[in-house]
Amino acid sequence: xxxxxxxxxxxxxxxTAVHDLSLGVxxxxxxxxxxxxxxxxxxxxxxxxxDIRPAAGSIALxxxxxxxxxxxxxxxxxxxxxxQRSTLFPGLPVAENLALAIRLRARRSWVxxxxxxxxxxxxxxxxxxxxxxxRVASRAAASLSHGEQRVLEIxxxxxxxxxxxxxxxxMAGLSGAERQAALEQLRSLPPDVTLVVVEHDLDAxxxxxxxxxxxxxxxxxxxxxxxxxxxxxxVQEVYLGSRG
Amino acid sequence: MTGTAAEAxxxxxxxxxxxxxxxxxxxxxxxxLSFWAPTFWVSIAIQALILAIFAMSIDLLLGYAGLPSFGxxxxxxxxxxxxxxxxxxxxxxxxxxxxxxxxxxxxxxAVPFGALSLRVRGVYFLMLTLAFGQMLWSVxxxxxxxxxxxxxxxxxxxxxxxxxxxxxxEQLWLAVGVSPGVAAVRHFYNLTLxxxxxxxxxxxxxxxxxxxxxxxxxxxxxxxxxxxGCPTFRYQLAAFVVAGALAGLAGSLLTLFNGFANSSSLYxxxxxxxxxxxxxGGVRTLAGPALGAFVVLIAQxxxxxxxxxxxLLLGAMFxxxxxxxxxxxxxxxxxxxGLTRARPVELRR
Amino acid sequence: MALGxxxxxxxxxxxxxxxxxxxGLTVILGLMDVLNLAHGSFYxxxxxxxxxxxxxxxxxxxxxxxxPIVLALLGAALEVAFFRRLTGRGPxxxxxxxxxxxxxxxxxxxxxxxxxxxxxxxxxxxxxxxGILDFRFPVYEAFVIAVAALLGAALLLGWRRLRVGAILRAxxxxxxxxxxxxxxxxxxxxxxFAAGAGLAGLAGVIAGPYLATYPGMDENVLILxxxxxxxxxxxxxxxxxxxxxxIGLATSVGxxxxxxxxxxxxxxxxxxxxxxxxxxLFGLRA
Numbered sequence: 001x002x003x004x005x006x007x008x009x010x011x012x013x014x015x016t017a018v019h020d021l022s023l024g025v026x027x028x029x030x031x032x033x034x035x036x037x038x039x040x041x042x043x044x045x046x047x048x049x050x051d052i053r054p055a056a057g058s059i060a061l062x063x064x065x066x067x068x069x070x071x072x073x074x075x076x077x078x079x080x081x082x083x084q085r086s087t088l089f090p091g092l093p094v095a096e097n098l099a100l101a102i103r104l105r106a107r108r109s110w111v112x113x114x115x116x117x118x119x120x121x122x123x124x125x126x127x128x129x130x131x132x133x134x135r136v137a138s139r140a141a142a143s144l145s146h147g148e149q150r151v152l153e154i155x156x157x158x159x160x161x162x163x164x165x166x167x168x169x170x171m172a173g174l175s176g177a178e179r180q181a182a183l184e185q186l187r188s189l190p191p192d193v194t195l196v197v198v199e200h201d202l203d204a205x206x207x208x209x210x211x212x213x214x215x216x217x218x219x220x221x222x223x224x225x226x227x228x229x230x231x232x233x234x235v236q237e238v239y240l241g242s243r244g
Numbered sequence: 245m246t247g248t249a250a251e252a253x254x255x256x257x258x259x260x261x262x263x264x265x266x267x268x269x270x271x272x273x274x275x276x277l278s279f280w281a282p283t284f285w286v287s288i289a290i291q292a293l294i295l296a297i298f299a300m301s302i303d304l305l306l307g308y309a310g311l312p313s314f315g316x317x318x319x320x321x322x323x324x325x326x327x328x329x330x331x332x333x334x335x336x337x338x339x340x341x342x343x344x345x346x347x348x349x350x351x352x353x354a355v356p357f358g359a360l361s362l363r364v365r366g367v368y369f370l371m372l373t374l375a376f377g378q379m380l381w382s383v384x385x386x387x388x389x390x391x392x393x394x395x396x397x398x399x400x401x402x403x404x405x406x407x408x409x410x411x412x413x414e415q416l417w418l419a420v421g422v423s424p425g426v427a428a429v430r431h432f433y434n435l436t437l438x439x440x441x442x443x444x445x446x447x448x449x450x451x452x453x454x455x456x457x458x459x460x461x462x463x464x465x466x467x468x469x470x471x472x473g474c475p476t477f478r479y480q481l482a483a484f485v486v487a488g489a490l491a492g493l494a495g496s497l498l499t500l501f502n503g504f505a506n507s508s509s510l511y512x513x514x515x516x517x518x519x520x521x522x523x524x525g526g527v528r529t530l531a532g533p534a535l536g537a538f539v540v541l542i543a544q545x546x547x548x549x550x551x552x553x554x555x556l557l558l559g560a561m562f563x564x565x566x567x568x569x570x571x572x573x574x575x576x577x578x579x580x581x582g583l584t585r586a587r588p589v590e591l592r593r
Numbered sequence: 594m595a596l597g598x599x600x601x602x603x604x605x606x607x608x609x610x611x612x613x614x615x616x617g618l619t620v621i622l623g624l625m626d627v628l629n630l631a632h633g634s635f636y637x638x639x640x641x642x643x644x645x646x647x648x649x650x651x652x653x654x655x656x657x658x659x660x661p662i663v664l665a666l667l668g669a670a671l672e673v674a675f676f677r678r679l680t681g682r683g684p685x686x687x688x689x690x691x692x693x694x695x696x697x698x699x700x701x702x703x704x705x706x707x708x709x710x711x712x713x714x715x716x717x718x719x720x721x722x723x724g725i726l727d728f729r730f731p732v733y734e735a736f737v738i739a740v741a742a743l744l745g746a747a748l749l750l751g752w753r754r755l756r757v758g759a760i761l762r763a764x765x766x767x768x769x770x771x772x773x774x775x776x777x778x779x780x781x782x783x784x785x786f787a788a789g790a791g792l793a794g795l796a797g798v799i800a801g802p803y804l805a806t807y808p809g810m811d812e813n814v815l816i817l818x819x820x821x822x823x824x825x826x827x828x829x830x831x832x833x834x835x836x837x838x839x840i841g842l843a844t845s846v847g848x849x850x851x852x853x854x855x856x857x858x859x860x861x862x863x864x865x866x867x868x869x870x871x872x873x874l875f876g877l878r879a
Contacts, residue, residue: 081471
C-alpha cells in the first residue's frame with residue numbers, strides 16, 4: 001500500500017506538533033522515521049491512522065484520500081499499527097487477543113451463536129507458535145513480561161494481514177535476544193507490505209530501513225537512503241549528536 | 245477456550261463438573277418449587293425470577309460490554325407499560341403476541357437511547373443514561389390519564405391464557421384440590437421460570453459467540469478494537485438492544501403477574517436496584533446477577549416484614565457489598581471452595 | 594410584560610437554588626469522577642439541620658450559617674471513610690455506594706422526623722412581598738436570588754482567579770498530571786467533597802421556607818441538578834451557572850404554558866444540548 005502525506009499540519013492547542021509536512025512511501029518500502037523526542041513522529045502516525053484530525057493537509061492511501069475516514073475504516077483498508085505503550089486486551093488470554101484480530105479480519109464478528117471457529121483457533125495456535133508465545137497462550141495479556149507484550153503487540157497488528165504496517169518504537173525496552181527476534185520478525189515480512197517504523201534504536205533502523213525520513217520539530221529535516229542520512233550534517237547535529 | 249478438553253488439567257475439569265452439577269441442582273430445585281412450596285414462596289420466587297431476567301440483561305451491558313448503564317429501568321418500565329396498555333386495549337390478545345410486542349417496544353426504545361448515550365463513556369455515560377431514564381419517567385408520570393392511567397397507573401390487566409398447555413397444567417392442580425387462584429399463580433411461576441431459563445441460555449450462547457467475544461474485546465480496549473478495524477459503535481448498540489429487549493421481557497412479566505402497571509417501574513431506583521443485584525451476585529457471570537436478584541429480593545421482603553426501617557437496612561447492605569464484596573457472592577464462593585487451582589487470571593466460565 | 598418579569602424572577606430564584614446544588618455536583622463529578630447520588634441527601638439533611646437549629650435556637654440566620662458547616666463535616670467524613678476506599682474501582686462502584694447511602698439517609702430522616710412536611714418558617718425580615726411593577730414578588734425569593742448570585746460570583750471568581758481554583762480546574766482536565774505535580778490529591782478530594790456537601794446543605798436550608806421540607810424533597814431537585822450538570826458541562830462552574838439559569842427559566846415558564854411540559858421542556862433542552870455538544874456547553878472533557 002502506498003502512503004502519501006501532503007502538507008500535513010497538526011496543532012494541539014497553541015502547539016504545532018507537525019508543520020506543513022509532506023512525504024510519500026512507495027508500496028512495499030521499508031521506511032524509518034527518526035528524530036528527537038517531540039519531533040512529531042507519533043503525531044504523524046496518528047494522523048495517518050486517523051486518530052487525530054489535522055488542522056491542514058491530507059493523507060492518501062493507494063491514491064485514495066482518506067482524510068475524512070475514521071480509524072476503523074482506514075484499518076479496514078489494510079492499515080495496521082502498534083503503539084508506543086503496549087495496547088493489548090489486558091484481562092483476556094493471549095490467545096484470545098490474537099483471535100480478536102483474526103476474527104475482525106475474517107469478518108466473522110456478527111455471528112450470534114458459539115462455534116465454527118476451528119480454523120480461527122488453528123491460525124491463532126500457528127501464529128503463537130511462530131512468535132514463541134504458545135507457552136503463555138492462556139495467560140492474561142497483562143501478566144506477560146514487557147518483551148512478550150511487545151511481541152504480542154506486533155503480532156496483533158500482523159494478524160490483520162495489513163498492507164501498511166506502522167510500528168511505533170517496536171524495539172523499546174527489549175533485551176538483546178528479544179531485539180534480534182523482533183528484527184527477524186520484521187525482516188521476514190512479505191515484500192508487498194509497506195513498513196513504516198518510528199524508532200530511536202538507530203542500529204535497528206539502519207539494519208532494516210531502505211529509506212529514512214528525519215523529523216525535527218514537526219518538519220521534515222532530511223530524507224534519503226541510510227548512507228545519505230548518516231552523512232547529512234544537519235541530521236548529525238540535530239539528532240545523532242543529541243542522544244534523543 | 246484455547247485448547248481442547250484434553251488439555252484442561254484435572255482440577256479444572258473437576259471444577260467444570262462441579263459447576264455444572266450445581267447449576268443442574270439449582271435448576272431442579274427451581275423447577276419443582278411450584279409443587280411443594282407454599283403459595284407465598286412461589287409469589288416471591290416469581291418476583292425474584294423477573295428481577296433475575298432484568299439483572300441478567302444488565303449483565304450483558306455491564307459485565308460483557310463494559311457499559312455501566314444507570315437507565316436500564318427505562319426498558320423494564322417500557323415493557324411493563326406497553327404490555328398493560330396493549331392488554332387493556334386488546335383484551336383478546338394472546339400472551340405470546342402481548343409479550344412479544346412489549347419486548348419489541350423496549351428494543352425499539354433502546355435504539356435512540358443507546359445511540360445518544362454511546363456518544364460518551366465512563367461516568368458521563370453513567371450520568372447520561374440516568375438522565376435519559378428519568379426523562380422517560382417524568383414524561384410517563386405526567387402523561388395524560390387516557391394513555392397511562394395517571395398516578396394510579398393502568399389497572400385491571402387480565403393475564404391471557406396459554407391455551408391448552410395452561411388448561412392442562414391448571415387441571416392438574418385443581419385435581420389435587422388446589423383453588424383456581426393458587427393454580428394460576430403456580431402456572432405463572434412455571435411460565436416465568438421457562439422465560440428465565442431461556443434468557444439464561446440465550447445470553448450464555450450469545451456471550452460465547454463471535455459477537456460476544458468481539459463485545460468483550462471492545463470492553464477490554466475499545467481504542468485497539470477500532471485500530472483493528474472494528475466499528476465498535478454497532479456492537480455496543482446491538483448489546484443495548486438485546487439488553488433492552490430482555491429488560492422489557494422482565495417488565496411485561498411483571499405486569500402480567502401484578503395485573504397492573506404504572507410509571508414507577510421507570511423510576512431510577514429500579515436501575516440502581518438491578519445494578520446492585522448484578523454486583524451482589526457477581527458480574528460477567530450471568531448466573532451471578534440471577535443469584536443476586538434472588539438475594540436482593542428475599543432480603544427486601546424479609547427486612548420489610550421484620551422492621552419498618554428496612555430501607556435503611558437495605559441501603560446499609562448495599563453499602564456493605566460495594567465496599568467489601570465488590571466482586572459478588574460467586575467470586576467469594578469460588579475463593580472459599582478452592583475447587584479450581586489458583587490461576588493468574590479469570591478465564592471464560 | 595409584567596408577567597414575563599415575574600416568571601423570569603421566579604425562574605431565577607429556583608434556578609439559583611438548583612445552581613447551589615449543581616455546582617457541588619459538577620465539580621465533584623469533574624474532579625473525582627464520582628456521581629454523587631447522595632448529593633440530594635445532603636440537600637435534604639441541610640434542610641432538616643436548619644429546622645433543628647431553628648427549633649433549638651430560634652434563629653434562621655444561625656441555621657443558615659451552621660447547616661452548611663455540619664454538612665461539610667459530614668461530607669468530609671464520608672469521603673475519608675468510604676470514598677477513599679473506592680478510588681480506582683471505577684465510577685459505577687462509587688455511584689452505587691452513594692445510592693446505598695442515600696437510602697440510608699432518607700430513612701434515618703424519616704425515622705427521626707417522620708414522613709410529614711416540616712414547617713420551616715422564613716424569618717420576619719424575609720417574609721412578605723415587595724411590589725414590582727404591577728405584581729408582588731416574595732421577599733424570600735429575592736433573597737434566594739441574592740444569595741445564589743453572590744455565591745455564584747464568588748465561586749466563579751475563585752474558580753478563575755484563586756490558586757485553589759486553578760488546581761481544581763487542572764484536576765478536572767487531567768487528574769493524574771496534577772497528582773504528579775505534587776498536589777496532595779487526597780486532601781483536595783476531601784475538601785472538594787466537603788465544600789460540595791456544604792453548598793448542598795446551604796441549598797437545603799434556603800429551600801426549607803421556599804419549598805416543602807420532607808424526607809423525599811431532594812428527588813425533584815436532584816434530577817434537575819443533574820440536567821444542569823449535563824447541559825453546563827462536567828466540572829465547569831460557569832456551565833453550572835448558565836445551565837441552572839436555563840433550567841430555572843424552563844421550570845418557571847413551562848408550568849405556565851402547560852403543566853406537563855415543565856419537565857419535558859427541561860429534558861428537551863438537555864437532549865438538544867447533548868445532540869449538538871455531548872460535552873455540555875462549557876464542558877472541559879467528555
